[in-house]
Amino acid sequence: MGKIIFGDQILERSDVHIDLEDRGYQFGDGVYEVIRVYSGKLFTMKEHIERLFQSAQKIKLDISMSPEKIQELTEELVKENRVDFGSIYMQITRGAAPRTHMFPKPESNTKAVFTAYTNEVPRPVSLFEKGVAAITTEDIRWLRCDIKSLNLLPNVLAKQEATDYDCFEAILHRNGIVTEGSSSNAYIVKNGEVITHPADRLILNGITRQVLVELCKANGIPFVEKEFDLRDLKDADEVFISSTTSEVMPVIKLDVETVGDGTPGKITRKLQALFEARINQDTKVEI
Numbered sequence: 001m002g003k004i005i006f007g008d009q010i011l012e013r014s015d016v017h018i019d020l021e022d023r024g025y026q027f028g029d030g031v032y033e034v035i036r037v038y039s040g041k042l043f044t045m046k047e048h049i050e051r052l053f054q055s056a057q058k059i060k061l062d063i064s065m066s067p068e069k070i071q072e073l074t075e076e077l078v079k080e081n082r083v084d085f086g087s088i089y090m091q092i093t094r095g096a097a098p099r100t101h102m103f104p105k106p107e108s109n110t111k112a113v114f115t116a117y118t119n120e121v122p123r124p125v126s127l128f129e130k131g132v133a134a135i136t137t138e139d140i141r142w143l144r145c146d147i148k149s150l151n152l153l154p155n156v157l158a159k160q161e162a163t164d165y166d167c168f169e170a171i172l173h174r175n176g177i178v179t180e181g182s183s184s185n186a187y188i189v190k191n192g193e194v195i196t197h198p199a200d201r202l203i204l205n206g207i208t209r210q211v212l213v214e215l216c217k218a219n220g221i222p223f224v225e226k227e228f229d230l231r232d233l234k235d236a237d238e239v240f241i242s243s244t245t246s247e248v249m250p251v252i253k254l255d256v257e258t259v260g261d262g263t264p265g266k267i268t269r270k271l272q273a274l275f276e277a278r279i280n281q282d283t284k285v286e287i
């Protein structure tokens, strides 16, 4: 529970009411971000806020608050709610207006609605060590998956399908080409190379993915952005997924088949260690 951000204010959650005709509620007309909190500090905050602005711009939504103001409010909320290990969810919608598909007219003075709240979320360390199972399923999303849009119905259906099979994630494919996970980016490791779908309109350019690109470059691990298919996925030496909440998560089972020897692979473990070092470096508590 705790406090939330509503517009440019921090308020008690119970004091905030969202209009029934908010376009986020009715059309999913908005964009969002999730930022991780480690030891009370926001990790890769600037990158997430920058992506929020990019997503908003791509759907022609005027945030009408500066990135600096959002950063200030976010840091304040994490402090107020005393979040130690957790996340902050933020979203912005095109505001409340009588329900018609087209954007509200400028003269209606409809304002974008910005909200954010925090959650306590422990790092899933035992899963990092054991790895997780995943299914593969068809990617039935639209063609602008680079936008972190509130419209997540295909992702929700894919994740539920994975859950029904007792799996952690659904890895999506378009006509056999692997794009990403339902809420993560997907990678294979083959002959020492990390391979992932190019950051085009068919995937979300994950912030965790961007950190991994940097870490691979800095540590001499070949990182290749190219298409790969379901056969490559099944024949991979290692498979892993990445996201803000799952960090670098080994996939050890795919559609009931074992990946590699059924344990997290060497390069995946190396990337986990490098990622953790990066978290520690960026969220060090100064004494």
Ligand SMILES: Cc1ncc(COP(=O)(O)O)c(C=O)c1O
Pocket: 155, 180, 181, 182, 183, 184, 185, 203, 204, 205, 206, 207, 208, 209, 242, 243, 244, 245
């Ligand atoms: C569809 C999709 N792809 C990739 C990601 C990973 O992005 P990030 O690393 O920025 O969390 C997410 C995160 O929620 C996602 O929903």
